[in-house]
Structures are given as C-alpha cells and as structure tokens.
Amino acid sequence: xxxxxxxxxxxxxxxxxxxxxxxxxxxxxxxxxxxxxxxxxxxxxxxxxxxxxxxxxxxxxxxxxxxxxxxxxxxxxxxxxxxxxxxxxxxxxxxxxxxxxxxxxxxxxxxxxxxxxxxxxxxxxxxxxxxxxxxxxxxxxxxxxxxxxxxxxxxxxxxxxxxxxxxxxxxxxxxxxxxxxxxxxxxxxxxxxxxxxxxxxxxxxxxxxxxxx
Amino acid sequence: xxxxxxxxxxxxxxxxxxxxxxxxxxxxxxxxxxxxxxxxxxxxxxxxxxxxxxxxxxxxxxxxxxxxxxxxxxxxxxxxxxxxxxxxxxxxxxxxxxxxxxxxxxxxxxxxxxxxxxxxxxxxxxxxxxxxxxxxxxxxxxxxxxxxxxxxxxxxxxxxxxxxxxxxxxxxxxxxxxxxxxxxxxxxxxxxxxxxxxxxxxxxxxxxxxxxx
DNA sequence: CGGCTAATTGATAGCGTTCAAAGCAAGTGG
DNA sequence: CCACTTGCTTTGAACGCTATCAATTAGCCG
Numbered sequence: 382x383x384x385x386x387x388x389x390x391x392x393x394x395x396x397x398x399x400x401x402x403x404x405x406x407x408x409x410x411x412x413x414x415x416x417x418x419x420x421x422x423x424x425x426x427x428x429x430x431x432x433x434x435x436x437x438x439x440x441x442x443x444x445x446x447x448x449x450x451x452x453x454x455x456x457x458x459x460x461x462x463x464x465x466x467x468x469x470x471x472x473x474x475x476x477x478x479x480x481x482x483x484x485x486x487x488x489x490x491x492x493x494x495x496x497x498x499x500x501x502x503x504x505x506x507x508x509x510x511x512x513x514x515x516x517x518x519x520x521x522x523x524x525x526x527x528x529x530x531x532x533x534x535x536x537x538x539x540x541x542x543x544x545x546x547x548x549x550x551x552x553x554x555x556x557x558x559x560x561x562x563x564x565x566x567x568x569x570x571x572x573x574x575x576x577x578x579x580x581x582x583x584x585x586x587x588x589x590x591x592x593x594x
Numbered sequence: 595x596x597x598x599x600x601x602x603x604x605x606x607x608x609x610x611x612x613x614x615x616x617x618x619x620x621x622x623x624x625x626x627x628x629x630x631x632x633x634x635x636x637x638x639x640x641x642x643x644x645x646x647x648x649x650x651x652x653x654x655x656x657x658x659x660x661x662x663x664x665x666x667x668x669x670x671x672x673x674x675x676x677x678x679x680x681x682x683x684x685x686x687x688x689x690x691x692x693x694x695x696x697x698x699x700x701x702x703x704x705x706x707x708x709x710x711x712x713x714x715x716x717x718x719x720x721x722x723x724x725x726x727x728x729x730x731x732x733x734x735x736x737x738x739x740x741x742x743x744x745x746x747x748x749x750x751x752x753x754x755x756x757x758x759x760x761x762x763x764x765x766x767x768x769x770x771x772x773x774x775x776x777x778x779x780x781x782x783x784x785x786x787x788x789x790x791x792x793x794x795x796x797x798x799x800x801x802x803x804x805x806x807x
Numbered sequence: 808c809g810g811c812t813a814a815t816t817g818a819t820a821g822c823g824t825t826c827a828a829a830g831c832a833a834g835t836g837g
Numbered sequence: 838c839c840a841c842t843t844g845c846t847t848t849g850a851a852c853g854c855t856a857t858c859a860a861t862t863a864g865c866c867g
Contacts, residue, residue: 442725444807450725465714471721493706500713501678507720508684512655512663514728515767519855546814554728556856561815578814578864594657732823759846772823774847791832791846 409482414475421462425469429483430462430496436479437543440471441551451552452507454544456533460484463500477543514554517594522553523563524593527573531583538583546578567592622695627688634675638682642696643675643709649692650756653684654764664765665720667757669746673697676713690756727767730807735766736776737806740786744796751796759791 411434414420420438421428431438433455440461441451452471455461462484464470513525526549531540542549546557553560564581567573572589574582583589624647627633633651634641644651646668653674654664665684668674675697677683726738739762744753755762759770766773777794780786785802787795796802 440721442722444725444729446807448729450729452721452724463714463717465711465718470718493710497706497710497713498678500710500717501676504676504713504717504720505678505683507717507724508653508665509655511665511720511724511727512657514724515663516657516661516764551729554724557814558816558857559855562855565815594659758844769824770846771825771848775823778847 411480411482414479414481416475416477418475420473420475420481421469423469423472427464427467427469428462429485430460431473431481432460432484433457434480434482436481437476438473438479439476439544439548439552440473442471449551450554451548452510453503454548454552456543460499461503463503476548519553519555519559519563520566521593522555523549523560523567524589526553527567527581527583528586528589528593538586540581540583542579542581624693624695627692627694629688629690631688633686633688633694634682636682636685640677640680640682641675642698643673644686644694645673645697646670647693647695649694650689651686651692652689652757652761652765653686655684662764663767664761665723666716667761667765669756673712674716676716689761732766732768732772732776733779734806735768736762736773736780737802739766740780740794740796741799741802741806751799753794753796755792755794 414436420431423442435457437457438455438461439451440453440455441449443449453461454476461473513522517525527540530542531538534540544552546560550557550560555563564573564575567589568575570588572583572585572592574584576582627649633644636655648670650670651668651674652664653666653668654662656662666674667689674686726735730738740753743755744751747753757765759773763770763773768776777786777788780802781788783801785796785798785805787797789795
C-alpha cells in the first residue's frame, strides 16, 4: 500500500493529527503499515532494511510459552532491519500507523560504510540495553527509558509514548503492573506529570537522572 | 609482549597444559595478556579489533555504584572490539592467560564485508542475550548459558568454564549465590556433573534443553 | 451512554537478593 | 610435610522486590 501523504498520532501535541512532509518529498514509495501489523516475521528470508518516514516500530522475539522480549523501539528517521544469517531473527511490527521506505543494502562504498556505522550503533545500543535490563531496578529502568525516549524526541521534556505498557514491560524485562506502579511512583514524587497515559511531561529532570544512575 | 608459542589452562583436559599451534602458524605478532588484565577500557579512543588465538575475554560495562554487566564472553578464534563512536563503549579484560592478534578494520572489499557480517552477528547475539536476561528465570538462564558454552566448545558435553561465578552472574543478570544455587539444583537433578568448579559435564542434554525452553 | 481495551491499584506469594558463615582448593612459608 | 593464608564457591536464613491474581478505574470509539 502506498501513501502520498501521511498522518501521525501525537497524544502530546495540541492537535491529534500532524501532516508529515517526508512522504511527499522523498522520491521513493512509502509503504504504509497500520497499527499492530507485521512488517516481517522471525524465520523469514531476509529482505531489505527500512527507514521510518513516520510512525514507530517494535522489534521483538518470543519464547515458546509466549513470553516476549522487545529488543528495540525505532522511531521516525531511524533505519532498522539488520540481519546476520540470511533470515530474520526477530519480528517487526508497526506500533502506530507507520510509513516505511526500503533501503538497499548494496550501493556505493560510502553508502556501505554508513550501513556499517548503523549496524555498530545498533550493536552498542543492544549491549547498553543489557545493562539496564540485567542490573537495574524497576524504577531505575523506567527512568532510563523515559530519558532515552525524551532524548530521541528532542529533549524537550514532553514524551510521546506510542507503545503500550505491555510493550514497555517487555522492553524493560518487567510486568505491565510493575511498569504502572513505577510510573505512579515517579508521579507521586513530582518527577513526572501524566497529561494522559500516552503523554508524559518531565518535571524534574535532575531527579530522574539521579534515579537512572 | 610477544609469544611465539602459547599455553592454555584447561581444567577439563587430562593435562593442565595444552600447546596451541595457532600462535606459531600465524605471521602476525601475538600479544599476550595475563589473567584479569585490561585489554582496553571504556572511554579510550577506539583501536583495532582483536582475534583471540588462545584464552578468553570478557566485555563489560559498569554502573557508578559498581554493578557490572558482562555483555559478552569471547573464546578462541573469535574476533571482538567493534566500536561505534570513535571510543570504546566497554571494558575488555583477559579472563585467563590470553594471546591476541590485532585485526585491521581497513582492507579489501571482501575483508570489509566479513567485518560487516561479524558486526551483525555480534548484534544478533546481544539481542538474543536480552531475551535470556530479561525474560528467563535463574535456572533457565544457567541452562541456556551452559548449552551455549558447550556449543562454542564443540558440543561434546564437557564444558570448560574459564570465568568465575561472579562473571557468570554479571553475564546473566543474577548474583553469584543464585548462580551457585542454580548450579547445585542442576547437579541434584542429575542433569550435570561438576568434575570441579570450573569443569562441568552435561549428563542429560535433553533435560537441560527442556529447562532452557 | 454502553462496551471494549488499556491502565491502575490492591493483596498475596514467590523468587532472587542480601547478609552471614562455612567449605574447598591452591599457594606460601615454616 | 603440614599449618596457615587467601580467594572462590557453596550453603543457610531472612528480607524485599517484583510477579501473580484479582478488582477497579480510565480512556476510547461506536
């Protein structure tokens, strides 16, 4: 499916709809994915990389009993879809209505070295995520998560959460209830304010950073 | 420091010393690192990659309060040291007496694409590790760890553990006591046998795999 | 407004951590 | 050769954080 113009849900903005100019400016076709639809599945033959024009994507893996680990969230402007063995090692799904443009893995020498840099940053990010998931408490994890997300969105202290609490829990290695309780704790301490469940304002960045270590 | 021939400690073998031919066959110098010595430190300017001729290496990161997350163990034949931002994001230390040869990041086109493949596999490995650390119980974690290590060492059911229990705990996101208790549980169930603390024999691979999911 | 899903809150239980002590293996020096 | 030291590992007991189960509440869309 192709979209010549696009729309994104932003629970933080004054309006619910924002037109994204990227789609019309790019020469490449933009493929549209509705919320909670699969972009690729674990085990599939590897395809191309994707650049996110608008929207958000979750990358995850499942255990046989249904336990899920979200290994990454990708937002507007990011490129994802690296694979190592000729097949997809993870699932990718759109979290909200999302527009994607395929990126060829082949190309000129500078293009390839860009890809190498991207792959390396993905690796470092995964390894840093390990530290959070493996060695931090629930409150610390959530603090790190909120600061990361705020940073991705321009460090303005207004965080738009496109993902559910379940997604956050599966990303941080904790249950939805613990995510919720930790969020309430940050609210009760006056560190954040919830404009609504999907939009959070950081009131005391210093305290949030102190908690995150 | 250079070594023209090398020796490795193998608590599993009949002899305590095994000569590794790699060092003398390779044209490149082999740099020697004693146990628990630093290969590079977090924050350092990025240097070359290293190939392990013999020995073992841990890659880790620290929190300010001393909590540590080991993100990877690397064994003989593996290449490590990928970095993304011009500086080292992690610490690397020799776990046992270790011989390393530097690998140039530059080179011919096929060489570079080999490096890309290596980097991508490291990324997948880190992301798979997330699933273990984030979503599995202590016993499951240890089962996965032992099966992984056995696979790295030839799937013969005899596992040589060059690292301490502290290393294992920091790798799996649990305390040394829980590692020890989980190991005892596997022993009591007749799934593994401890020839000594650093050498483990898998008696019931089927049960170990069932536990690991 | 009703019906649905997501999120919050509460009560309880269990797993893993923490603190503490004892066991074990290897190395040192008398 | 054996007592002693040292560092690592194992085991024990108690606590606490997070998961689990359950009940509301909030938010969204018709």
